[in-house]
Amino acid sequence: MAVVVRAGAAPLWWFGVCAAGIGVLPPGLTGRRIGVLAGAALFIVATAVVAYVRRRRYTELSRSAVRAGKHDVLQDRAVAVRNWRRGHRWWLLLAFLAALGSAFAVPAAGGMLLxxxxxxxxxxxxxxGRLERDGNALLWVRVDWLDGRGGRPAGKVVKAYRGTGIAAGDAAPGGARRRTAAPV
Incomplete structure (x- = not known):
């Protein structure tokens, strides 16, 4: 489940960094200094808001997690990341283009927001990941509860998470790639 959350982090970060870097070039309507300062403020606010939104829902769903049954279909990390990025590629491209376009008004601010x-x-x-380590279980969302575009791991369709052992699958707690092979 943390894999789906983490799947968007890298593209948003790198598109934002590229858009902010390119966005510094035009002077814009407000000037570079104001644009970069506004972008820094937007970066801090966006980081805090995105990091803390819907935490109560994630906590409730993790508390009600049930053990994954043999008929539950759970995705590998690579498949979940690929599905999320494939389903959101147009939104990512539009966000990148909007960040670039906003640079003509407020340089670098849109990229820093992204x-x-x-x-x-x-x-x-x-x-x-800390929640998973504390519960000593990896949390999963059933594939049929995620829609075809990659899904929302805390959406209305998700009734409860599934839990497996901490060594299950190819993802470490927090959605990172497992560095070593899982113990047998």
Missing amino acids: AGCGAGLRLKAAWL
Whole structure:
């Protein structure tokens, strides 16, 4: 489940960094200094908001997690990341283009906002990893509860999470790639 949260962090971060870097080039209507300062404020606010939004829902669902049954279909990390990115590629492209376009008004601010959203998702995934470590179980969302575009791990369709042992699957707590092979 943290894999789906973390799947958007890297593209948002890198698109935001690229858009902010390119966005510094035009002077814009407000000037570079005001644009960068506004972007820094937007980065901080976006990081905090994205990291803390819906935490109560995630906590409630993790408390009601049930053991995954043999008929539950759970996705590998790579499949979940690929599905999320494939389902959101147009939104990511539109967000990147909007951040670039906003640079003509307020330089670098749109890119820094986008990067802040990516950083907030990364922090949320780290928080979910601590939640998984404390519960000593990896949390999963059933594939049929995620829609075809990659899904929302705390959406209305999700009734409860499924739990497996901490060594199950190819993801570490928090959605990171498992560095070593899982113990047998």
